[in-house]
Amino acid sequence: MLAKQTPLTKQMLSELLRASSSKPKQLKKIHAVVIRTGFSEKNSLLTQLLENLVLVGDMCYARQVFDEMPKPRIFLWNTLFKGYVRNQLPFESVLLYKKMRDLGVRPDEFTYPFVVKAISQLGVLPCGVSLHAHVLKNGFECLGIVATELVMMYMKFGELSSAEFLFESMQVKDLVAWNAFIAVCVQTGNSAIALEYFNKMCADAVQFDSFTVVSMLSACGQLGSLDIGEEIYDRARKEEIECNIIVENARLDMHLKCGSTEAARVLFDDMKQRNVVSWSTMIVGYAMNGDSGEALALFTMMQNEGLRPNYVTFLGVLSACSHAGLVNEGKRYFSLMVRLNDKNLEPRKEHYACMVDLLGRSGLLEEAYEFIKKMRVEPDTGIWGALLGACAVHRDMILGQKVADVLVETAPDIGSYHVLLSNIYAAAGKWDCVDKVRSKMRKLGTKKVAAYSSVEFDGKIHFFNRGDISHPQSKAIYEKLDEILKKIRNMGYVPDTGSVFHDVEMEEKESSLSHHSEKLAIAFGLINGRAGHPIRVMKNLRTCDDCHVFSKFVSRLTSREIIMRDKNRFHHFRNGDKEWSKFVNMNSMFMSVIRCY
């Protein structure tokens, strides 16, 4: 009777496992039965259980099951590695790899893709280098997949030349290898290199696909190269590459990142299908471009269509409130988020940072400080950084010092915090304190990020540093700049030397100011750009007050529209005016949002 029942029960257990593949509690119960009935001996049920646990993400339990297996085959080790990578547990991966070597288990060609990815997640370069040596020793370096993972690892570690060298020396580069390299370039902020390799790829006659297009549109968004991006998109269409919703969303985002909000809206309205990413892209884009009214209006529309916002949508909404100084509305959206009581919508650190920014920007520095103290989450550098930025804007030296102390303690290698503190001192004329901060930076080896601006012209991106003379057109650029400065001075422009935070003489201050990278970029745009077309300048840091005023005057003088994107947001200048957000009645709009829920 027992013999008759045995195969049935085993089959039943297997079926049960399949049926409860996403229910962790059920899996545990079945595990107990498997052990009790002695079916675990052949490992097949345990294997199935392990795979299910990896999918569910219960890695602790998965490890327990794995450890109970008498002699797991290499496939099972790989399954566990897969689980650790998927669930972002790189440290556990490293320990498992060590154990594997200690036991003398030989890794196979499937092992290294997982382990290399784990080291990427771990972010420790020396570990990556020694793992690379293992890969070579075991003879897996010529496997495309392993090589691709290594290239991505080096790129994520900022080891650009190693990554490039390895990629170039790959004997066979298929489409996925190209796409992976281009994507990781964009993800690490090396979009100009991505563009370079896209051109190489085309020169090598490798046919690109929709994955390539998405990465390139994202690269063009970062670079502010609307024309190049649109050209690539048009080519994709002509070559009948499937432009799915991901491609369309990336295109939308590119337009918004290039300050082309009107065109983005037309694209958005014409889209055949829209998902939460499309809506969030628009809302975030409007917020970045200073059109808070449209951002919040879209948020309402989105809900009227019955779409559920996600955490990015709320980041856009909160930053829209922040840019427009809508303190009370921001507070209400934040509490709405809490009240929705959705596990996926619990405010994250970024949302708290947005709130601190909102309060701080409006001058409510103490309230922002209190908000941080009362937060349910542990404040990170992003949150303290938002408060320090606000202290710099409102020149609050006392609180600024307090916050900077926390930041310099936790993140001594980030130059911008030191710079912000030194700016606060400089604004108050405390040059001895400025010197102290600077010498501390030198002692810690912290470096300031050098400011640069870029402009696209003739299919190329032109970069400028402050006082740069390396550009072939330098002579003409400086002549143009002098000419403009003269003319706008007559129109009433006065250099705002308050934004040069060095203790130097006035004349020197002025010349240092007049050669800021964005001014050089604008002069370049005026020389080369087509009349009637906007000049799009991208800057890697925030733009200073003087360059802001300068741009206003230049837009009036030359009747050219200037769209300047800095680290945080856009500035649109047309006919000497800065375009402000449209007036909207936020109160009534907020009430309609409340009604949706």
Add this chain to the structure above:
DNA sequence: GTAGGGTTAG
């Protein structure tokens, strides 16, 4: 039986 690529935030 298992392995490499894409969109919204920072």
